[in-house]
Amino acid sequence: MSTASAQHQRLRQQEVYLDNNATTPVLPCAAAAVMHHMQTCFGNPSSSHSTGIKAKVELEATRALARKVIGASSGQIVFTSGATEGIQTSIVAALQAAKNRGQTGPEVLLLYGATEHKAVPESLKHWNQVLQLGATVKAIPVNSQGLLDLDFIRRHLPQTALICTMAANNETGVKQDLALLEKVIRSANPDVLWMVDCVQALGKMQLDIANTSIDYAPFSGHKLYAPKGIGFLYVRHGAPYQPFIAGGGQEAGLRSGTENLPGIAALHAIFTELDKKAGSVFQPETVLWQYREALLSALRAVFPTLVLNSDAPFIVPTTLNFSVPGFYSKDIMDLFDAAGIRISSGSACSSKVPSSFVLDAMGLESWRSQGAIRLSFGPAMTAAECETACHAIRRLAVIVQRCCLVLSDAEPLSDNAVSGLTQLKHEDMCSYLLVCAKSQQAVIIDPVMALANRLANMVQGQGLQLVAILDTHLHQDHRSARDDLTALLGLQQEGATDVLGWPFSQAVIECGDYQLSKIATPGHSAESRSYLLSQQGVRVAAFVGDLLLPGGVGRLDLADSDPAAFQQSLKTLNRMVTPDTLLLSSHDYAQRFFTTFAIATKEQPLFGALLTENDNPPGWLQTLRQQSAALCQASQYQCGVVEVSWSDAKAVVDTPELQAFLQQQPDVMVVDVREPYEQSAGALGPYLPEGTVVQQWPLSRLCDALLSGALRKEQRLLLVCRSGNRSLVAAKVLNRAGFAEVYNLKGGFAMLS
Known part of the structure; x- marks a missing residue:
């Protein structure tokens, strides 16, 4: 490898893995045990010859160690494929026992903690239906610390057949007081069956299961440095048990199927470390x-x-x-x-x-x-x-400051300053920040409350002069952040603007090289207007609120909506822009970012009639009624109807093909669509073939790339992000806009790392 290539590879960042509650790497001692029992001590524990006997000894030695590390001197230890199987086995056994006792019908309760892993409530619901108990599955509330509501348990436990709780929560790490919980459970219902999910507990908190009345306790190996596909289940002596897997009678008939001896050997290595009094890899x-x-x-x-x-x-x-x-x-x-x-x-x-x-x-x-x-x-x-x-x-501290994600006491940083148009999104709502880098002036359009701090940080962090904060209409589904931004940024605009933020004294808003003019475009609502954006005298875009949406139209069934006015507004706007002028909406339900009259007419032929007919073209009122009915039936408020198409994607490039693709397409432009803070935190270059030139156009700046001409329809583009998801969205957007050759790196550069 050349010196340059070696340096190129060294630029790749070392992975820092801090998601151990999801899964863990396999400890070297566990990996060595796996390999030994795959290649050397590979016998079937059910075989009677010497190789099988050695395997059986390993199996039982691991079972004995499992008892020791969880404090289970009695009861059964059953090796499973992992926690999900242990949960299923416990629930099936408990529900079958309840059914045998005649505990059926909606008055019988199956309780689980409201913060349990989804495997628990979903299993309860599934087996309650399959076994036809007809019981009521009910969540136990928790307080703000995540602790179970003991009064709720006391009240409901007399009618309960099974209660499921956790030792430690996988998201928050909250641990339940098992001793107190046991006292409450057994005083309210001594006979209720009790399962405790111990997946996140082993190695992190003290367990003494034999001295409790816990009936079932599932554990998982891969949460504690063993391979995936191995776990074990504790079953209290005398607790009802129904084999979940029948067959050859392995595990004393409790769980059939040839045992996963390599996985069990890994558990042996883990348990040995847990059991050490000194020198263990596990920290106190x-x-x-x-x-x-x-x-x-x-x-x-x-x-x-x-x-x-x-x-x-x-x-x-x-x-x-x-x-x-x-x-x-x-x-x-x-x-x-x-x-x-x-x-x-x-x-x-x-x-x-x-x-x-x-x-x-x-x-x-x-x-x-x-x-x-x-x-x-x-x-x-x-x-x-x-x-x-x-x-x-x-x-990362300097990166979040430089990208204005947080404010600092430092002087505004200009090396990463935003220029042009940035489109920020919260769910389906869009806010826009227009910045002229030369004059350091800015305008905010349709500010969303959830984005107020981000917008304020961007303005303050770059030392921008905010010229105006505008709304295109009075939003029905959310409150404008205009007043909050005015307060956050210390602006003095009271009484100087109309209801949508336009300064009374100005016919045109100047923002350095940009100019904004306003036109009334009622229809969606009576006060709706559009803002025409020009750059050095050339009209380049229009902010249209909910008049038009990418892939649809704004709703016209509000109290002050007017379909006739809507049609006239469309005609007015159409006369003032070209067919390819970007139309920027305040909602984007289909991840399309913008529309144009050319695209809208192609996607919805009715637009052509609306723009050419004098009034109410055939089918228009019927379409409105259908849209209104669909909007009223929607599960959440929507400001318009959008037809979603999944046919926009064109070509993908698999990561193994990347180098050959770049060699065959030397003129392709590689575009990184991640956001600026991601690009600053981790460069894309080291993951690509040496010498590859990368253009940086974040998804939030995609519209600006089109306005500025940085991305042109005749270019061949390869879009890249971390996972391939955002680059696929960008590919769909650009294909919809008429780009003929747009490629997406499948799986993103995560597959290259």
């Missing part, structure tokens, strides 16, 4: 708390306003769950991932801003739930690993 609890404090200090150096969603003394030390005002979890995850730091949000993705059902159950504010980040380390973390993680986190 006091050291884990020290690591937590060091990591928290590093996080606060980056985000001074960080708020913890769970804290001592209610948690295990290895989990940090936090939120930062003004940030969604995806923002922070993308930033950290670009820097090679792996964390998680603890919540599933959706078309909306995802929220944490765990934090929702705790009653925390929505911004904390939508912005929740889980940083989790393992009990085998070393001091060197902690130091490396803290250093990697702290280096």
